[in-house]
Amino acid sequence: MFPQIGRLTDAMRSVFVELLVHGPLSRAEVARRLSLSPSALTKVTRPFIEAGYLLEAAGEGPATVGRPSQPLRVDASRMSFAGIKLTADDLFAVRTDLGARVERETSRPLASHDIGHVLGQIVEVVEELTVPGRPLSAVGISLAGTATPSDPVVHTSPFLGWSRLPLGRLVEEAVSVPTVLDNDVRALTAVQQWFGEGVGHSSFALLTVGAGIGCGLVIDDRLVSGRSGLVGHLRIDDRGPMCERGHRGCARAYASSPSIRRSIASTLERPELTFDDCLTLAADGDPVARRVLDEAGAALGQVAATVANLTAPELIVLSGESVHMYDVCAPAFDAALAHHTHWTATPVRVAVKPFTFNEWARGAAVTALQHLLLNR
Ligand SMILES: [Zn+2]
Incomplete structure (x- = not known):
């Protein structure tokens, strides 16, 4: 998941997500929000700080009362995600950082709903969104229909005419990046939950x-x-x-x-x-x-x-x-x-919430991010 860190405990996930969504925050504030002792928080944050995922952001964040402490924030540039939204006619895709900031965007018309064609288009955009030296941590794909991050199968997608299609597995095999699927509205909700x-x-x-x-x-x-x-x-x-x-x-x-x-x-x-x-x-x-x-x-x-x-x-x-x-x-x-x-x-x-079409694709990227961080 996080290179150089290995397996995350529940406390590590909670601290990282708290800082990603609400940071920068002082250590005292993180400890208070998550009911952690200062020593437990130090133990949890040390691997992230040593690996560069958390930064000590001197001068940033709200002022603290009581224990003087350095605010912490996530270095959003340390991971990248691809989000892809499939519609009946087009494929929209973005590359985002850990903070769901869009770094690149692209789109393709879908000439047909044949899985070979759609898969080829997905592989092309994933290549286009991949930056040398900064591999994608995960790919998220969203579409109208029945799909969830815990299952690599699109169960039904009326717009695309698919049923029981193992799209997640096919894409993951083709691009060699962990891939998750989700319903498009749920993916959009994920963006609003963490970044909106x-x-x-x-x-x-x-x-x-x-x-x-x-x-x-x-x-x-x-x-x-x-x-x-x-x-x-x-x-x-x-x-x-x-x-x-x-x-x-x-x-x-x-x-x-x-x-x-x-x-x-x-x-x-x-x-x-x-x-x-x-x-x-x-x-x-x-x-x-x-x-x-x-x-x-x-x-x-x-x-x-x-x-x-x-x-x-x-x-x-x-x-x-x-x-x-x-x-x-x-x-x-x-x-x-x-x-x-x-x-x-x-x-x-x-x-x-005013809407831009790449928001759907951004939602897919956040689905991939949430799946990676929360394992859900
Ligand atoms: Zn009706």
């Missing part, structure tokens, strides 16, 4: 809007794994539009970007309209676009309330490639969230 809006929150939910609607959960500091967060087809209203799975009035039928576009374009008989055109029309007060966006916002607000009622998050982060629709439908979203949140629950705060 979720830092400092022990429980939060990520709600993504775009081609579909997804949900990632962190509960009591644990990223929920497995086949969770399938909120896209939650029923909103029996009289609503139909989704592609035949549900009338599900969340996806109301609020996915293709549904919003289709609904407005067909009603106005303007097939050329893009999703962003539809947002502009709604913002300009076109009554059809306004109604569709209000209904979409209300559907998303109801989904957010349902998630909040079930999991009691401190925060809901809204993200995904269509998150800018919130600018147009915020009142409807906020009203539905307030209306459907259980009356005894504490109102949940919502943070809107």
Whole structure:
């Protein structure tokens, strides 16, 4: 895992992750946060400091009260990760450091979903992202579908038409770098947990809007794994539009970007309209676009309330490639969230996270990083 250090104890993992996510921190603060004695902390940090993974950052970090001590921080340049996001049409990839800072990015169109072709493209981008003398510590691959870091098999991926495909093993054999798979929304949640809006929150939910609607959960500091967060087809209203799975009035039928576009374009008989055109029309007060966006916002607000009622998050982060629709439908979203949140629950705060497409690939890199550090 860490060259020159060998096997990590649980205390070593905890200290390293604490400093990676919250550092720089004084030794006294790390000891306090993790309930370690000063001598135990010294024992835990010494191998990291000797191997150069932790630095004594004189003059950095918050001032300390009591025991004078040097702040510690992780040297993020000591490891690199590749994150790859597969969609039906493209492969997006980034190389990040230990702190999830993007160092390089690249992409490829996927001419077919044939595994030989996709594998060839993955091998190419991994080579492109590899810097001489700085080998990748791990590769993370994310996609819409059923995949988890503990399993090298993609169980289902409707967009790619795969089922029971041992993608993790195939990539690992081809590139000779440890490789983990994950669902794309869960990977995006991992970024928010360690390097984004979720830092400092022990429980939060990520709600993504775009081609579909997804949900990632962190509960009591644990990223929920497995086949969770399938909120896209939650029923909103029996009289609503139909989704592609035949549900009338599900969340996806109301609020996915293709549904919003289709609904407005067909009603106005303007097939050329893009999703962003539809947002502009709604913002300009076109009554059809306004109604569709209000209904979409209300559907998303109801989904957010349902998630909040079930999991009691401190925060809901809204993200995904269509998150800018919130600018147009915020009142409807906020009203539905307030209306459907259980009356005894504490109102949940919502943070809107502007989205860039390489964020998906960055999520895959953080999945690989978390898997390496936490062995999960
Ligand atoms: Zn549906």
